[in-house]
Amino acid sequence: MTAQLPALQVVVPLLCAPLCVLLRSRTVAWLLFLTAAVAALACSSVLAWHVADGEVFRYAMGGWDAPVGIEYVIDKANVPVLMLVAAIGVAAAVYGRASIAAEIEASRIPLFYACLCLNLTGLLGIAATGDAFNAFVFLEITSLSSYALVAMGRRRRALLAAFQYLIVGTIGATFVLIGIGLAYAVTGTLNMADLAQRLPDVYGNRALTAAVIFVVVGLAIKMALFPLHGWLPGAYAESPSAVSLFLAATNTKVAIYLLLRLAFGVFGAALVFGRMPITEVGLVLACVAMLVASAVACFQSDFKYLLAWSSIAQVGYIAAGLSLATADGVTAAYLHVVNHAIIKGALFAAAGAVMLRVGSTRLRAMAGIGRTMPWTFAAIVLAGFALVGVPPTAGFISKWVLAEALIADGQWAVLAVLLVSSLLSLVYVGRVIEAGWFRRPAEPATTEPATTEPATTEPAEPATGGTAAAGTATARRAPARPVTAERTPPAMAAATWALVLLSLVFGLAPEWPMSLAEGAAAVLVGAGG
Numbered sequence: 001m002t003a004q005l006p007a008l009q010v011v012v013p014l015l016c017a018p019l020c021v022l023l024r025s026r027t028v029a030w031l032l033f034l035t036a037a038v039a040a041l042a043c044s045s046v047l048a049w050h051v052a053d054g055e056v057f058r059y060a061m062g063g064w065d066a067p068v069g070i071e072y073v074i075d076k077a078n079v080p081v082l083m084l085v086a087a088i089g090v091a092a093a094v095y096g097r098a099s100i101a102a103e104i105e106a107s108r109i110p111l112f113y114a115c116l117c118l119n120l121t122g123l124l125g126i127a128a129t130g131d132a133f134n135a136f137v138f139l140e141i142t143s144l145s146s147y148a149l150v151a152m153g154r155r156r157r158a159l160l161a162a163f164q165y166l167i168v169g170t171i172g173a174t175f176v177l178i179g180i181g182l183a184y185a186v187t188g189t190l191n192m193a194d195l196a197q198r199l200p201d202v203y204g205n206r207a208l209t210a211a212v213i214f215v216v217v218g219l220a221i222k223m224a225l226f227p228l229h230g231w232l233p234g235a236y237a238e239s240p241s242a243v244s245l246f247l248a249a250t251n252t253k254v255a256i257y258l259l260l261r262l263a264f265g266v267f268g269a270a271l272v273f274g275r276m277p278i279t280e281v282g283l284v285l286a287c288v289a290m291l292v293a294s295a296v297a298c299f300q301s302d303f304k305y306l307l308a309w310s311s312i313a314q315v316g317y318i319a320a321g322l323s324l325a326t327a328d329g330v331t332a333a334y335l336h337v338v339n340h341a342i343i344k345g346a347l348f349a350a351a352g353a354v355m356l357r358v359g360s361t362r363l364r365a366m367a368g369i370g371r372t373m374p375w376t377f378a379a380i381v382l383a384g385f386a387l388v389g390v391p392p393t394a395g396f397i398s399k400w401v402l403a404e405a406l407i408a409d410g411q412w413a414v415l416a417v418l419l420v421s422s423l424l425s426l427v428y429v430g431r432v433i434e435a436g437w438f439r440r441p442a443e444p445a446t447t448e449p450a451t452t453e454p455a456t457t458e459p460a461e462p463a464t465g466g467t468a469a470a471g472t473a474t475a476r477r478a479p480a481r482p483v484t485a486e487r488t489p490p491a492m493a494a495a496t497w498a499l500v501l502l503s504l505v506f507g508l509a510p511e512w513p514m515s516l517a518e519g520a521a522a523v524l525v526g527a528g529g
Contacts (some may be wrong), residue, residue, distance in 0.1 A: 178218075
């Protein structure tokens with residue numbers, strides 16, 4: 001049975017997706033997504049226990065052995081990602097039932113859960129597969145389901161965000177496909193292990209160089225590395241709350257994992273970082289991302305947009321670590337992938353609770369929530385401290401490890417940028433705390449309805465559509481239930497606090513996540529040669 005787990009963790013959510021649509025029951029659809037996430041977490045946990053001793057699982061799909069067939073490979077490099085995606089999936093399932101019922105039309109909820117199951121399938125498949133083209137297929141499954149999930153946001157601006165995400169994401173996917181195609185043209189194989197063996201013989205081939213560039217740029221778009229981040233703010237901020245939680249914690253993180261796997265495990269560090277200026281370019285873009293995105297976040301007046309811009313800055317931290325191409329740097333990048341996913345998931349979960357209670361995530365609407373929503377505000381404060389890197393939180397641990405890697409490599413300028421960016425994060429987290437604790441609660445009559453509220457980074461919607469069609473469209477996208485609630489549903493609070501406490505545990509006792517990151521880095525950097 002254990003030998004089947006690499007396939008089962010992907011097949012179960014894939015089978016749940018059509019069942020959500022066919023059965024047409026909101027409760028059954030939710031149970032199917034919860035079952036898929038729990039099954040994936042159970043599978044990945046068992047696999048993690050086995051690979052802890054260095055065992056590597058290879059599963060030939062359909063009985064076709066590699067390199068002819070598609071194989072799944074489970075080792076220390078991808079087990080942490082599988083566990084992270086599955087755990088966030090469980091948190092999103094527990095959290096999402098109440099928020100989705102409030103934000104999504106009842107008739108769309110089964111389709112919504114089907115898209116979530118497909119998204120989970122794609123993310124797990126990217127992490128598990130050992131075939132380059134199969135990774136692209138799962139990347140597209142993830143992307144297409146993400147576009148649909150973003151478009152289900154309750155404001156019409158969600159459609160624009162989904163369209164931008166579609167255009168930019170398609171460009172990124174095309175780049176990845178071209179890169180994989182060129183690598184296949186040069187070597188005649190798509191199996192990652194087989195590619196890794198054949199590519200050193202053709203180093204210097206221009207087609208191979210082009211393949212590396214296409215793959216790196218395509219995945220840089222998927223991971224929202226500055227300045228290829230344009231799709232992210234709208235996608236994260238306009239999504240339904242449960243989608244924001246799930247996407248922010250998983251999608252860019254899995255793209256980063258795929259980049260690490262292809263750069264170190266397939267193309268090889270000697271080619272990507274030795275013969276090409278990826279290190280120099282990566283460090284420059286990482287520094288710009290840390291500074292610019294953090295500065296932009298300081299000026300946001302919408303909590304979800306603030307968190308979205310913060311995510312772009314945090315991707316800069318991760319890019320700085322992986323650009324070093326050292327074991328310490330990759331360890332730091334991998335550790336921050338895990339820690340930031342948990343922290344940002346907690347913050348977007350808290351933002352969803354604020355949205356459900358107040359009807360908006362604008363900072364002026366959040367005035368005084370420290371008194372009206374003390375537990376949610378406490379969650380925001382603790383997760384915000386982790387985002388800044390205040391000890392003893394998980395964010396502090398991963399930033400400390402990254403600082404050590406930068407010092408060991410002599411990257412003092414990047415270290416200075418890291419410190420400045422952390423100070424800027426203290427500013428934008430401080431603005432949220434100031435609004436929630438020191439401002440007086442807004443009068444109910446002045447609180448704007450969420451469906452007509454303009455965002456700070458996007459052009460305001462026309463105040464008056466002037467046409468019956470616009471009014472009909474707005475009415476059609478209005479939630480079937482009230483957007484506000486008297487109190488935060490217990491399941492939402494439980495999922496939010498589970499993520500907050502996990503970030504604190506990873507800060508107070510970082511040995512386990514640190515060992516996972518070191519194990520993954522050892523596999524990746526060792527494979528890169």
